Amino acid sequence: MKSEEKLEHKRHSLAHLLGATVLEMYPKAKLAIGPAIENGFYYDIELPETISDNDLPKIEKAMEKMLPTWKEFTHKEVTEAEAKKYFKGNPYKLELIEEIAGKGEKITLYTAGEFTDLCRGGHVEHPAKEIDPLGFTLVRVAGAYWRGDEKNKMLTRIYGLAFDTKEELEAYEKQIEEAKKRDHKKLGRELDLFTFSDLVGAGLPLWTPKGTMLRDILDNFVWELRQKYGYEKVDIPHITKKDLYETSGHWEKFKTELFRIETREGHEFVMKPMNCPHHTQIYARKPWSYREMPQRYASTTKVYRDEQSGELSGLSRVRAITQDDAHVFCRQSQVKEEMEKIWNIIETFYGAFGFALQVRLSLHDSQNMKAYLGDEATWLKAENELRELIKEKVAKAIEAPGEAAFYGPKVDFMAKDSIGREWQVATIQLDMNMPERFDLTCTNEKGEKERIVMLHCAIMGSIERLLSVLIEHYAGNFPLWLSPVQVRVLPVRESHNEYAKEIYKKLRGAGIRAEVALEDIGLGKKVRSAKEERVSYFIIVGDKDIEAKKATLEHREKGNLGQMSTEEILQKLMEEIREKK
C-alpha cells in the first residue's frame, strides 16, 4: 500500500474514533458523516448542546484514551432492514442506508472497539498499533448543513489534523501558522497590490499601480527569455463565435465553465477560456514552408472561466485569469528541440525565485484509450521523446499514467516554496489533436503537405495564481528586482530635500523604481512607512551625508549598510537588479 493511501486510511480511522468518542461523551448525539480529507478528517454530528473550540481538548484526550482499545477493524455485510434497525433513530444514517440500497450496493458495517459505523471501508487494520496518538489533533468546530444544503439542518462539524508522526503534525501546524501570516489576500491589501469591488464582482481582481508593476516585471522577464528563442507576440480578442470551440472540441469539454454571450443579432459567442484555438487561426492565415517552421506565437492575455462563487479565493482561484500563453507550431521532428527551449525558459524563470523544480511526466492510460484523442502508437512515440528529453536534462521525473490531457502527454513542473508547500507551476503540453482538427500543415522538403503539431507552453500559467504563491513565498518582502518600489530617498529634514531630489533623479534616470519622501514628517515616520510598504532600500540624506557628498544606504532587513557615493549606490543596486539576487 502506498504511504499516501495508508495515511488516508489513518485519517478515516480517526474520523471513526472521533465519532465514537463524541457518542460516548454525548450519548444523545447523532452521527452523520465522517470522511478523511486533505491533512486530516472531520465528523458532522447533530449534538444535543452547542460546543466550541474550547471543548476540543477534552474530546481529543478522550480519543487518545480510547485509541489503545481499538485493536482492529472488522466488518460485516448486512441487509437494508438490519442496517435500519441498527441505526434506528438516526435520520442521517437512515437516509444514507436507503440511498446505498437504492443503488443496489452492498451495505457494510465497520466495527472497532465497541463502536460500529455504517461505512464503505478504507481503514488501517490495527488502529491501536498503527496510529501515533500524538500524530493527530482536533483543530476547529464549524457549522455545516447536512449534505451541504442550506435547507437542511445545521450540524456541528469537528475538524482534525492527522499525520504519521508528531513531528510531521507539528511541521504542518507551523506551516499553517506561517502561511496565515503570509496570506496573500492580507498582504495584497497591506502592500496595495490589488483590490476587489462589490460592483465589479468576486473573482475579478482590479490591479493597482504597484500590483500592475509586479505583473509587468514578471511578464517582461518571461518575454525577455522567450525572445531569445524566436517567439513573436500576437494579439487576439477575448471572444469568439462558438464555432471555433466546436471545431477545437472545447465546446464539449468546457461547456459549463464557458461564459456565453448572445449578441443582439442572436449569434452565440463565448469568452475564451484558453488561447490555443485563437492562435491556430493566426497560424492558419497562410500556407507555410518547412523553412519557416516553427512559428512561435506568444500572448499575455486574460482568459475567463465561469467558476462557482464558492470556489473563488483571493488570487488563487479567479474568474479573470491572465495567462502568459504561447504556442509553438512545429513539425513532429522539432518537438524535442522546442520542448528543450521551453524547459530552459522554465528553469531560468523559476530559478530566479530560488525554486527547486520537480518534474512529473503525465502519460496516457493504456486501459482507457477511449478517453484520449488519437491512436496509442502516436502516444507512445511522443511519450518516449519526452522521456528522452528528461534523460538529456538529467532530471528525475515522476511518471503519472492516466494524468495526461485528452489531447497529448505533458511535462509538469512543481516547485516548493519557502515554507515547504508544493505548487504546480508550469506545464509543457504536446498537442497532436488541435492541428488535426484545424487541419494545420506545412509544406515539407518533398513539396507535400505535412501535418504539424502544437506545443502549449505558458511559463507562469496564471499570473494571478503565481503572484498568490510569490507574495506568500516572500511574505511580501520581494527581492530588489521584483519590488514595485525599489528605493525611497529619505531626507532627514526639509533642508535636505534638494540634495535628496538630485539622488532621486539619478536613480530614476538609471531606470530604478525610486521615490523620494519630501513630506515634513520626521525621519522616524518616513523609515517606518517605507518598511511597512516593504520598500527594498532607503537612502537617508542628512547633514553629514551632504558634507561628505555621500548618502547612507539602508536595507529593509539588513539595516544600515554605511555611507556611499551615489555612484556606488547605483552600481550596487544595478548589479543586484541585473543578477536578480
Added chain:
Amino acid sequence: MKSEEKLEHKRHSLAHLLGATVLEMYPKAKLAIGPAIENGFYYDIELPETISDNDLPKIEKAMEKMLPTWKEFTHKEVTEAEAKKYFKGNPYKLELIEEIAGKGEKITLYTAGEFTDLCRGGHVEHPAKEIDPLGFTLVRVAGAYWRGDEKNKMLTRIYGLAFDTKEELEAYEKQIEEAKKRDHKKLGRELDLFTFSDLVGAGLPLWTPKGTMLRDILDNFVWELRQKYGYEKVDIPHITKKDLYETSGHWEKFKTELFRIETREGHEFVMKPMNCPHHTQIYARKPWSYREMPQRYASTTKVYRDEQSGELSGLSRVRAITQDDAHVFCRQSQVKEEMEKIWNIIETFYGAFGFALQVRLSLHDSQNMKAYLGDEATWLKAENELRELIKEKVAKAIEAPGEAAFYGPKVDFMAKDSIGREWQVATIQLDMNMPERFDLTCTNEKGEKERIVMLHCAIMGSIERLLSVLIEHYAGNFPLWLSPVQVRVLPVRESHNEYAKEIYKKLRGAGIRAEVALEDIGLGKKVRSAKEERVSYFIIVGDKDIEAKKATLEHREKGNLGQMSTEEILQKLMEEIREKK
C-alpha cells in the same frame, strides 16, 4: 444659409433631376425615393429594364441637358386624395403618401421644370443658376430593396456624386481613387498585419507578429509620453457585474451595445464597453489626501461592443476595440493643468505622423440645461477654463454649442491625413458626473471631504481605428520608427552570408528590428520581396563591400545611399528612429 446646408440642397435637387431624367428616358419607370447623401445623392427606381454602369453616361448627359430648363422650384400643399390621384399607379409614392397622412403631416409636391415629386422640401431655389453642371456625376448602379427590407421588391439605385465645383468633384474622385489603392484591408493582408477568421467571427481581428509589433510600438510611444506626466498603469478585467453600469449610468445609455453574459449561477455580467467605471473602483479602494492628488491611471485594454454585422468594416469598425485609455482623478482646481499635460501628449504623438491638428470645443446648450448633469454655473466655469487653456496653447478652436456629452465639456482633436481626409483622433473629456455617482472624494487642506472630477483621455482612442488611418495615411510605407521590419541585410551570394550575419547581429544588438535574407535566391528576388514587404532599408553585402569593410545602404523609396561602415549605418538609423523622421 451655411455652405454645407446649401450643398445638401444642391444634392437633393440633383436627386429630383435624376428622377425626372430617368422618367423621361424610361416612361414606364416608377420612382420610389431620392435623398441627398454624404458626397452626393441617389434615386431608387423600379425600371422596366435592367441597366448597368454603362448606361450612366447617357443619363448624366440627359441630366445636363435638362438642368438649364429648371429655372426654379415651386411647391404646393395638397390633400391626401389629390396626391394619390397624382401618383396613381406608383405603389411607392402611394405608400409614402398614406404614411405621411397617417402621421397627420402636410403633403407637399415640389415642381421644377416639368417634373413634380412628392417631397418635404430642401432644394436650391434656382437649380439652373446655382448648380454647376460639371460639379456632379453619376457613379454606380446598385440593387436596393424597397425600404431596405429583403421581403420587398428589389429596385435599381443610381448613385451620383455632387460638389459645388468641377474642381471639388475631381479632388474628391481622386481622393477616392487614392484611398482605394491604400485600402487598409488590402494592405493589411499584403503586409501581413492582421487577419480575420470565419470561426472567430467578423469584427474580431487577429493580429499577426508584424501587426502586433506595430500596435506595441504605438502603445509604447503613448506610454513613454504618459510616464513623464506621472501616469501609472493599472489592470482591469474585461467583465463586470451589471451593478457597476447601473451605478455609472451606462446600463441605461449603452444597453443594446453591451455584450451580456449570464453565469451558470444565474448572475448577470457584461463585457466592458469602456474602462472608466472599472478605474473608479481602483481609485475608490482607499481614502486619499489632497497631497496624493491627482491619481492618473492608464490601461491599454480591449473593450467590446455588440456592433451590428452590417456596420463592421476592416479595422474601422470592430467589435473588439483596443483602447489606450487613461483617467485622471483630480481636484476641480487641477483640471486645467492636467488638461494641458494631455494636450501636450496629443500634440507630440500626432505630430510624429505629420498630422496638423484642428481643435473643437464641445460645449453645453444653455437652452437645454435639463439634458446635462450639474448646474450651469459649474459648466460655464469649466468651459471658460478650457477656453483659457486653448488661448494659452495659441490654438484656434471651433466652438460647438450643444455638442458636449451630458457629463461635461470636451476638447476634440481632428487631423487631416496625407490624402486630405479629416479624422477625429483624440478627445479630452471633463467628467463631473461619474465622481458624483461613485461618490469619489479626497480630503482637502481643511480636513473636509471634497468631490473630485475625472478626465477621460485616450490618446489613440482605438488602436484598430488609428491603424486603419495610419496604414492608409502612409499607404503602407511606414516611416522607419514604425516599420515592423526596419532593415533587412541582403548578401549578394551565399559566400557573403557570414559577413551579412555579422552586420545583422550588430543591428539586433542595437535594438533595431533587423532580418537577414540567407536563402540562395539571387539578389534581385531578395530586393523585390523586401520592397513588397515595405522593409524601410536594405543593406546589400557583396564582394566590393566586404573588401572595403563596408556595406551598401538602400532605402525603400530613396534608393541607393552609397557604401558606409556598419557604424555609420547604425548611427544614421538610430538617429532616424530616435527623431521619428
